[in-house]
Amino acid sequence: MTLRIDLKSAILALSDALDLVGVNDCQHGKRVAMIARETALLLGLPEQRLDRLVCACLLHDIGVSSTTVHRRLLREGDWDHRHAHCETGYRLLLPFAHLSQLAPAIRYHHTPWVDLPADLAEVDALDSNLILLADRVDARVLQRGLDNPLFKRAGISEDIAALAGRELSPAVAEAFMAAASREAFWIALVPRHVQQYLRDVPLTEWRLTIDFPQFRHVARLISSIVDAKSHFTAAHSLGVAQLARYLGECVGLAGDVLAKVEVAGLMHDVGKLCVPDEIVEKPALLTALEFSVMERHSFETYQILRHIPGLGELAEWAAFHHEALNGHGYPFHHGADRLSTEARIVAVADVFQALAQERPYRGAQPTEEIPRLLSDFVSKGVLDGELVALACDDLDRSWRAATPLPITRTCAGDDDGEPLAALRCSQSASTQ
Template sequence: MDSQHIDLHRAIIALTCALDLVGIDEVKHGKRVAMMAWHIGGKLAWSAEDRLSILQAGMLHDCGVAKIREHRHLTESLEWDGAEAHCQRGEEYLRACPPLSHLAEEIRYHHTRWEKLQQTALSARTRLRANLLFLADRIDVLQAPYLASEQILIAAPKIVERLQSYSGSLFCPELLDAFADLAQSQAFWLAMDPDYLDEDLRNLGNHVPLETLPYPDLREIARLFSRVVDAKSPYTELHSERVAQIARRLAQSFGIDGANLEQVEIAGLLHDIGKLRVSEDIIDKPGSLTAEERACMQRHSYDTYRILQRVFVDSKIPEWAGLHHENLRGEGYPFKTAATALPLECRIISVADIFQALAQSRPYRVGMPLAEIIAYLERRVADGVLDAGVVEKLKAEAEDYYHLAQGEFCPE
């Protein structure tokens, strides 16, 4: 797996589905922003390459948002004083991801007023693209109450009028003029219907060729989204990165190598991507979870499985990541998979996940000493829950794995 063909466009669509889980009430926000920016770019006669690029930027523009309460602030008004933080995080994440780093600068400034952008040293192209993302984002905030309803056709003129009142201050006049022209068409608004939106995005991707990505680039895309997940709580910082490192090393100790080894690492990085749907109030809760909160938490592994199926076609990554809460007694979740159907790689990621989580402080306890973690794992083996062979491999180099769990070793 030195390199792999991947449909990057469809991968971005699938990963955007994960980002949209953060909003809960505004699902598909990223996709709507992307499509509106794409349409406005077309009105301005942008090249096909530039339109595809702004489409992808629109889908990823909120990659710096992990917390549901932060998303609510961003969708309650045209401007929010705290918007800068997620723009900076998004830029940081994208700069570290070579296949997507070209989008970093415009994501950084996608909540910056046009009048302020004019005073920056950014290129004219970047200023315009960043402001187009801002405009499309704010259009979606204003249309949100009318989504999936023909009432949007009645509300549309007022939305246009309100945004035009910010011409030259919040938004570039050229962009507003293009938007106003498009907004006269009912089709512009009705295309935001969720079913039509998904169909249009898929169709746009039919003409995008597959890209060959070297493994380090593929890993960085996975790491980008693992960082978004782990940012939901200060208690889970770098959890996915450390699980991936532990899982990779355990897999190597079993003789797993080549493509399978690299896919184990990616599965480790993305095993919790479904947690983007889970409120940080649940993740950070210091006490026991209610039945409703536990149900919300338990669905994350199924969401992980389904999201990764869209990204990694013909790969074991969705299974290895999505089944990390199954156990050998067939009492785990979400599939209640029997031991005979649990691949070794799933068992490895399960042990790595538990080991790292126990070593890391959480709202309801401090990180546990190594001896206590080993004792806990041994009890789970005795109970028939965890794989004895995997736990024995971990115990053989327990000190090294404990250092990895605490982040004392740097990623490769």
């Protein structure tokens, strides 16, 4: 596989995915990065340290996929369970050579300054405290509303100053007060300025190119976050990826294309992070309004993936999984002439896996029923009949591919040439 991915682009895309969890509280990670960086500038940190801090801020909530948990974290600073997502984020990042250096700061970003472990490295202690500061500031900004942060800043600096000496390092609190004394600091927190701010940050130390097998590890990380959103979707993305790879093998796709189809399966539902928990787990049919919210997810997947240079084709394969050959799918209404074999494979794998897995409104379908149910989709002009036939030719093989054990960790040391079926990493309670 000759395709290489810019790590900075991958981190920003992952940040975009995490921003979706906030639903209406969008760009939380990006504002945290901006607030922390502006504070750190006044602490005199060098550019290399600033870059690392920004990346840690962008990914600080990587352990959160639940919209309910996200809301509580922003509204209840002393929530008893606030440390759980810190531990999850720490475990998720540890296996990755480049991202693992961010893991300690993320692990302790809800730990008060005076309670940080004595053996925590100085750089990690400072970064974790800067994230804590920025997290607290942004929570207060969101409570007041983002329409005019400058006008609504009253009281925020005083609240933060009161945390100095216990929650916050006195030096961090003092640097924030200096940064926040400028009107520009608050005006820049509105969405359009935050986007531009992050585009302008060079992240020089993170402009690394990683090869596609390494990016597959990142894709596995993303899929574990998405699938942890509900126990009903545990290992859904992994199952779609494995079945998509198997179907790709059946139609004779080349090895490089197989790897990309597998990654498309892993990332096809990344946009579902924007769907509130109460819709994902509703034990009944969705209302028209709720379904319109659900329909957003494949479009959001497309927007996230297409901005990673080199993944334009893969973005389509992943995001078109709810399109239909008859042109009546969503969100683009593409028809048979626009849907490639790879996109059709992901669509068939998605439906097969969903049928094989329990959902809040029904149980898992019996194996022997799946061919009939898939045939209905074929007769209605939704799915490719030849691919459905391949999936049903060896029904047990397809079933095993589509129903793997749920995993919430990725293994960066695995053989890049092995399919995902070979992976069985440690499980976490978040998917049970």
